[in-house]
Amino acid sequence: MSGLEIIFIGLAVLTGGSGLLAVTSPRVVHCALWLVVCLGSLAGVYLVLGAEIVALVQLLVYVGAVVVLVIFALMLTRAPIEASRRLDAGPGQRGAAALAGIGLAVVLAGTLIYAFADSTVDLQADRGSAEKVGVAVFGGWLLPFELLSVLLLAALIAALAISRPRVER
Amino acid sequence: MIHLIGPAVLASALAGIGVYGLLARRNAVLVLIGAELLLNAANLLLVTAAALPAGGLAAMPGPGAAPPTEIADPLLSGQVMAIFVITIAAAEIGVALAIILLLFRARQTADLTEVGELGEASPIGVARAAAEQPSGGPS
Numbered sequence: 091m092s093g094l095e096i097i098f099i100g101l102a103v104l105t106g107g108s109g110l111l112a113v114t115s116p117r118v119v120h121c122a123l124w125l126v127v128c129l130g131s132l133a134g135v136y137l138v139l140g141a142e143i144v145a146l147v148q149l150l151v152y153v154g155a156v157v158v159l160v161i162f163a164l165m166l167t168r169a170p171i172e173a174s175r176r177l178d179a180g181p182g183q184r185g186a187a188a189l190a191g192i193g194l195a196v197v198l199a200g201t202l203i204y205a206f207a208d209s210t211v212d213l214q215a216d217r218g219s220a221e222k223v224g225v226a227v228f229g230g231w232l233l234p235f236e237l238l239s240v241l242l243l244a245a246l247i248a249a250l251a252i253s254r255p256r257v258e259r
Numbered sequence: 260m261i262h263l264i265g266p267a268v269l270a271s272a273l274a275g276i277g278v279y280g281l282l283a284r285r286n287a288v289l290v291l292i293g294a295e296l297l298l299n300a301a302n303l304l305l306v307t308a309a310a311l312p313a314g315g316l317a318a319m320p321g322p323g324a325a326p327p328t329e330i331a332d333p334l335l336s337g338q339v340m341a342i343f344v345i346t347i348a349a350a351e352i353g354v355a356l357a358i359i360l361l362l363f364r365a366r367q368t369a370d371l372t373e374v375g376e377l378g379e380a381s382p383i384g385v386a387r388a389a390a391e392q393p394s395g396g397p398s
Binding site for chain 1: 260261262263264265266267268269270271272273274275276277278279280281282283284285286287288289291292293295296299302303304306307309310311312316319333334335338339341342343345346347348349350351352353354356357358359360361363369370372
């Protein structure tokens with residue numbers, strides 16, 4: 091077992107555990123903060139896999155922006171700060187949800203373990219460097235990249251149009 | 260040298276956790292957290308696939324053989340698509356939170372089980388409109 095794998099296992103346990111806490115914690119603010127831990131350690135996993143730019147974008151966009159948006163939404167919808175049992179559905183639905191989640195995880199893991207078998211790769215350190223990803227994005231991926239900017243603009247305008255107070259006619 | 264089974268199993272665990280969060284939560288914002296975890300599971304799988312040599316799993320040598328000398332895919336599909344997914348997730352969460360705020364303004368709750376129907380033509384919407392204008396209802 092190499093050093094990279096030991097680091098990966100630590101980060102994977104952190105990611106999985108904090109993800110589990112983010113969907114089960116009875117306090118909404120704790121959920122958002124466990125989400126920060128989960129997404130941050132996932133950025134570490136990306137670093138281990140040699141995708142440094144993806145890790146940086148993950149930190150900037152997810153940990154920096156998305157989680158702040160989620161916390162803002164929790165504040166604006168006056169979510170209860172103290173522990174609340176009204177955040178979760180009833181025990182029946184929770185059991186069904188756990189069954190669905192575990193079933194999906196088992197099916198996916200089975201398929202992926204079968205597919206990946208014992209594939210080991212030598213990671214190249216510069217595989218995900220800014221230069222290579224930049225050349226790829228502004229080379230072969232230029233058209234999807236431009237379409238994404240249109241999508242972001244559309245989402246921005248849609249969010250504005252939805253959340254603007256209704257004008258009385 | 261790293262086994263790729265680890266990231267693959269972590270991705271499937273994250274997907275399962277995300278589905279649990281989507282189905283078991285009642286608060287709309289917490290349902291969104293489940294959706295974010297699902298998107299991150301997809302992302303992790305994309306980054307894992309990006310660590311494979313060009314040609315993907317089909318290009319891997321059989322068991323026991325030496326790992327391939329890597330010929331990098333010049334398009335870096337996995338990593339670039341992971342960045343695209345992060346961007347789309349940011350756009351998605353912006354629109355979703357706007358909708359949740361609108362829901363909260365209309366119903367004073369972000370609890371999804373209390374919202375059986377959407378829109379002004381729904382029974383709750385009609386009742387609210389009637390309550391606001393007790394004298395002149397819709398003719």
